[in-house]
Amino acid sequence: MIFVRGDFIMKKFINIVFIFLCIFIFSSCKINLNCVGQIKQRTLTKEETNVLKLMGLDDKSKIYDYNVDKGAKAIYVNLYFLDENLKWENNGGIGANLDSFKGTIGILKDESERLQVSLEEKNGISMFKSNSDLYLDADKKIRSIWWNDKADIEHEKEIPLAIQVITKSTKVMSFSGENFYEPERLKGHDAVIALTVKFSKNEIE
Numbered sequence: 372m373i374f375v376r377g378d379f380i381m382k383k384f385i386n387i388v389f390i391f392l393c394i395f396i397f398s399s400c401k402i403n404l405n406c407v408g409q410i411k412q413r414t415l416t417k418e419e420t421n422v423l424k425l426m427g428l429d430d431k432s433k434i435y436d437y438n439v440d441k442g443a444k445a446i447y448v449n450l451y452f453l454d455e456n457l458k459w460e461n462n463g464g465i466g467a468n469l470d471s472f473k474g475t476i477g478i479l480k481d482e483s484e485r486l487q488v489s490l491e492e493k494n495g496i497s498m499f500k501s502n503s504d505l506y507l508d509a510d511k512k513i514r515s516i517w518w519n520d521k522a523d524i525e526h527e528k529e530i531p532l533a534i535q536v537i538t539k540s541t542k543v544m545s546f547s548g549e550n551f552y553e554p555e556r557l558k559g560h561d562a563v564i565a566l567t568v569k570f571s572k573n574e575i576e
Contacts, residue, residue, distance in 0.1 A: 408439035408472075410530065410568060411521030431480040435532060435568075438473045439524050443570040445469060448476060448490055449529070450501050453563035457554045462502050462564070467492040468574050476568065478533065484514050486533065486566055505562045506537065512561060515543045522548070529567040537562040 413434040415423070423432060449464035467490060477489040486501045516535045524530065531551040536543055538560040550556045557563045 405525040405528075406523040407442060407526055407570070408437060408524040409521060410435055410437035410476075410519075410524055410532075412518070413475075428479065433478045433518055433533070435476045435478070436473065437476070437524065437568075437570075439469070439570050441472060442526065442572055443469055443472070443524075444574040445571045446474070446490070447569045447571065448488055449567050449569070450486065450488070450499075451565045451567065452502075452505055453554055453557055453560075453565075457558055459551075459554060459565065462505070463499055465490045465497050465499055466575050467497065469570075476532070478566065480516075484516075484535070484537070486535065486564065488566065501564055505564060512537050512539050513541070513543055515546075517547055519548050524570055526570060526572050529569045531565055531567050533566040535562075535564040535566075536560050537564075 413436050415434070445466060445468050447464060447466045450462040451459040452462050454460045465488065470492070475491040477491075479487045479489075481487060481500075483503070483506045485503060485506055487498060488500075489496050489498045514535070514537050516533060519530070519532045522530045529551070531548040534546060534548065534551060534557075536546065536557070540559065543560075546557060551565050551567070554563075
């Protein structure tokens with residue numbers, strides 16, 4: 372009788388663990404059948420926050436951590452600006468083959484609001500900055516930025532991590548990451564910059 376009861380308890384425990392595992396998977400991907408991972412802002416420790424404050428960077432930097440499945444072979448981090456036809460035009464970026472299924476992207480705003488992006492990869496850290504021409508007289512204009520908290524990863528889909536608006540207008544309409552896919556809703560500004568990340572099933576040759 373003891374053996375039977377112990378066996379029953381073990382089976383019940385396994386079932387409970389399985390249920391919690393399913394809940395975790397589905398909640399992290401929001402029941403998205405195309406989801407292959409997640410990228411989200413890092414929750415900084417108190418020590419990390421204090422270091423950033425000491426350097427005056429606590430409100431100027433973001434760190435994103437990602438986890439992705441084995442099907443992802445390459446990562447691309449791109450900057451775009453919205454042209455006069457309300458089309459996204461590439462403004463530079465980084466591409467690298469993945470040697471790990473998790474990694475880190477760092478983003479820093481400098482004094483002129485330019486975005487500097489760092490990508491941690493196998494051979495070290497690669498960096499690039501947005502084009503300075505996009506920020507002419509930016510200090511005399513209203514500047515607003517939206518940051519993504521977290522997002523599901525899908526192969527070949529560009530995910531906006533940040534959208535930046537620079538305008539002479541006295542007010543800026545609210546905007547979010549969804550506007551990356553509906554750029555016409557971002558019209559009427561002097562400059563609109565988007566920072567995205569994409570994971571591909573194809574290696575960079």
